[in-house]
Amino acid sequence: MMMTPFVRIPLSAFATSIVLFAGGGAYAGPQADAVARVVTQHAVPAVLDFSAQTKALEVAAKSDCTAGALAPAYNASFDAWMGLQHLNIGPVEADARGLTIAFWPDKKGMIPKALAALIADQDAAVADASEFAHVSIAARGLFALEFMIFDDTFNAYDQGSYSCELVQAITHDLAQTADHIAQEWTREDGFAATLTTAGAANNQRYLSETEAAQALYTMLLTGLENSAEQRIGRPLGSFEKPRPKRAEAYRSGRSARNVMLSVLAAREFAAAMAPETPQKTLEILDEVVTKLQDLDDPSFASVSDPFGRLKIEIIGQRIEAATDAIANDIGVPLGISAGFNASDGD
């Protein structure tokens, strides 16, 4: 598939001061070990990467805010977000930050309206970060930036224009949010510690190792379900009425890439969490990645074509099959399952 050039910052520069209580003595069991592995091998690196990439994007916007110049750093930030977005607990879930970073699907077309209104009013919120942190989530985060950088009605702005300031405000706000998430995950009493001390007397968030393992496990499954049902399901629409314009991030040609990165993140997550190599899970997820590469359709435009559509449908089905494999490879050996009420309300 086609790739945009991606800026990468080495992680090691940031992974310095993480304090973890991994598998701390009295609480260590298979579930606690699994949680500790996910935290150290998957979650913390993802959190730091997202913070680093959004910081780089902010810096890039300061030096050259124009759309063409910003695309690579934008893509690197979005890539990093795909490594983290499924971990919608703790600092990402707090204040609904996940939706502030990635407001999608925007079913009512709120993003272009919100951006157009800011631009028309030359709204002064762009000059004040604390004020900008309170504008509508439709005008913040990666999808607002996508309009500014990739949509023809927004992206023809010059250095020094209001739109340029707006882009700088969005990138600064995004980097701030990412920084808060990273701080809250990695500080001494942060969320990494909260997860890895599950069951300790002073831990009010996770009362047992099972709860922490269950919380992460739910995120693993939900992340894949979201890719199948939303990222793939929305553009598929129905056979009579395919909806290519409902594909996630089609403006930046990232629809297929986002599915692939979410699957790769799930792969890393599953490999870290499973007590033994999760053979079947990895096999299916690898198969999905191969299929996505073979598809060679970055924005899922081929949902409108019967053959392309079938291929995309199969990818969705294989992702769903991976959730069954995860139940066997991870849920069963760790003695955890999807939530009792979460999956079956009334």
Add this chain to the structure above:
Amino acid sequence: MTSRRGFLFGAVAASVTPRLSWADAGNPAFLGAARDKNGAFALYGLSAEAQILFRVDLPARGHASAAHPTRPEAVAFARRPGTYALVIDCVGGQVLHKMQAPEGRHFMGHGVFVQDGDILVTTENNYAEGKGCLGLWQRSKGYARIAEVDSHGIGPHEIRAMSDDTLVVANGGILTHPDHGGGRDKLNLDTMQPSLAYLTPQFELEEQHVLADDLHHASIRHLALHDGLVGFAMQWQGDPFDIVPLLGLHRRGAEPVLCEAPLADQLSMKAYASSVAFNGAGSELAITSSKVGRIHRFDPDGTFLSAISRADVSGIAPKDQGYLASDGQGTLMSIDMDMRVLNAASDLAWDNHLVSLPRLG
């Protein structure tokens, strides 16, 4: 002359006939259904501090229950499309009576006592005719079914009684049939029309509210009541990413007020509210979303107050000035200024609802 048999009968009668009150049941404050680690379902009585006082086995997954206003007696309902309801003696923990839904009907999981506890009203699906109904059962006649009335909508779910015995019914609007998907397939999503209905103490329709056309997918399911103010919680049957209200407030004679959190919080609920309750003080109310593990608190004027995260949270009921909430991981927690775990019986998965019991001596 007193025979031995007669004497014994007299002794038992003497110990039973004096009117037992909720105090004799150890003053349980809440009822909740749960699944235990062996996969068995039971109803539990909980103390004011959420400790388990008694357990009664249920034949299948439970849902909510109806507490008698004065006697230590409760009726536990099967989950849709169950046809059993058990009358439970909350002192001894025995099943006093098993109620069976009549042919062509099943229980919807909720019910309420009226007329000083002599009449139990149950929400039912009259699937034979594809409409909702209320069953009336008379306690003083051994819980005989004495009548059936219209619920004035398809899919009646929770029902509450106001202080003057006016009934409030959440007609969820969704048509189901036990022959389709185990009674849980939704058969009329295109045409569903949920409503909030008020029935007089004589079971006549007094007032009914239907939301705007573009909200016809908002299934009105659960109710909370405080001082004449009704909170109704909704479950959206459209896209879970739609931005729709999940809580409404209503006072008889007025128009419903729909409440939403700010955009990002509102979207975080996945368009689903599991339960609704006022806090004990009546100064706020809250909805839970088990789908995302989130509680949203609102002022009775409709203003959003705050969100709390707790995985798999579903049951919520008034406790002291605040709330008691339950989750599928075995936790019972009090929520007021802060959240405090009162009971972490991790081998129990608490089911959808917690029911507050009357606090009479």
